[in-house]
């Protein structure tokens with residue numbers, strides 16, 4: 037079912053004349069009801085998209101979405117907004133390309149400008165060994181139908197004039213590029229899904245922390261929150277770095293590590309970079325936002341933490357790596373840094389599907405790269421909840437793979453590549 041269209045050129049004109057005082061509220065803020073058909077925990081992109089697709093694709097609208105803070109206040113509002121689908125294994129490319137294709141139609145579907153900018157993403161090879169690995173990766177995904185191309189150093193220089201291709205300590209030996217990759221505005225993704233879900237009847241309840249579950253005969257019966265107990269027999273959990281906390285409350289274990297991932301932006305400058313660049317070897321990535329800031333990051337902190345904040349050593353490390361690639365950015369002033377708690381699985385692939393508790397489903401393990409996967413993560417979890425069986429694209433990503441050993445090891449395509 038399509039969401040009502042509240043934004044149009046005519047509406048913009050009307051609101052401009054009226055001093056922008058007549059815009060409707062983006063989403064309703066109702067009090068929680070005593071019972072729902074489905075309760076989704078976590079108001080990040082994955083939880084919001086799940087609630088939206090439950091209502092829009094499966095007609096399940098008696099749904100509550102519970103968020104302990106504010107919508108998009110977790111990793112969804114803290115990431116560096118990179119989207120792409122150039123993972124290595126077929127299971128992953130199917131999943132991430134499904135997501136990218138959904139993103140390509142999402143501004144229209146949600147009637148909000150997500151500022152999807154498919155500027156292209158380049159993964160740099162800085163050694164002979166990188167060239168071998170990245171060419172293999174690039175060939176593998178082309179076989180899987182994902183368009184990408186190999187660039188020689190001169191072509192890299194033509195694509196990215198600001199990059200020090202030949203002079204730096206780690207000269208660029210080539211790169212593989214996915215032109216459909218790029219960035220999207222992360223808060224608009226959260227707000228768009230929230231508004232769409234709310235318009236279709238989902239209750240979005242902020243400042244509502246889940247503190248426990250009522251489970252009997254191995255079936256979930258209710259969710260305990262700081263705003264009372266809510267009865268339900270279906271619960272979807274999408275809480276990223278806090279997934280193991282919720283799983284412990286429900287009595288099962290997840291193979292996840294929670295770590296802080298940091299990012300930082302420079303002062304805004306005139307357009308100087310119109311591609312996303314990452315180098316697994318030099319170990320950093322960068323893009324320029326629409327506001328002109330250079331958005332940068334690297335790998336997760338080397339220790340476990342629930343700290344949602346940045347500190348100096350990773351900033352110094354990341355900026356040092358960026359300057360190896362872009363010495364001309366050395367005079368830029370850094371403006372902000374921050375951190376989010378990411379949920380890293382042993383094979384750096386997500387977990388989507390059923391849990392050991394009947395009626396309880398999970399979407400987690402996206403680690404450092406789940407922003408690009410929000411549309412697919414929501415779509416697949418919604419389908420799994422609605423039909424009580426895994427969506428075919430989600431089957432390879434079930435929790436059981438850590439028992440059977442059928443891992444999807446995306447270590448090379450995740451991490452600093454985002």
Ligand SMILES: Cc1cc2nc3c(=O)[nH]c(=O)nc-3n(C[C@H](O)[C@H](O)[C@H](O)COP(=O)(O)OP(=O)(O)OC[C@H]3O[C@@H](n4cnc5c(N)ncnc54)[C@H](O)[C@@H]3O)c2cc1C
Pocket residue numbers: 077078079080081082083102103104105106107108109110111112113114115116117118119244245246247274275276277278282297298299333374375376377378399400402403404405406407408409454
């Ligand atoms: C610095 C940084 C850079 C990143 N860059 C990229 C990138 O460029 N591209 C990319 O694809 N991915 C990136 N990521 C990863 C991406 O942001 C995440 O994988 C994704 O946003 C996860 O979305 P989510 O909805 O699962 O989690 P979140 O957005 O974290 O939402 C989970 C929500 O659950 C809530 N919650 C937790 N516990 C409870 C509870 N008990 N009760 C109720 N609510 C609860 C939290 O408050 C939070 O709002 C980055 C992450 C970080 C931190």
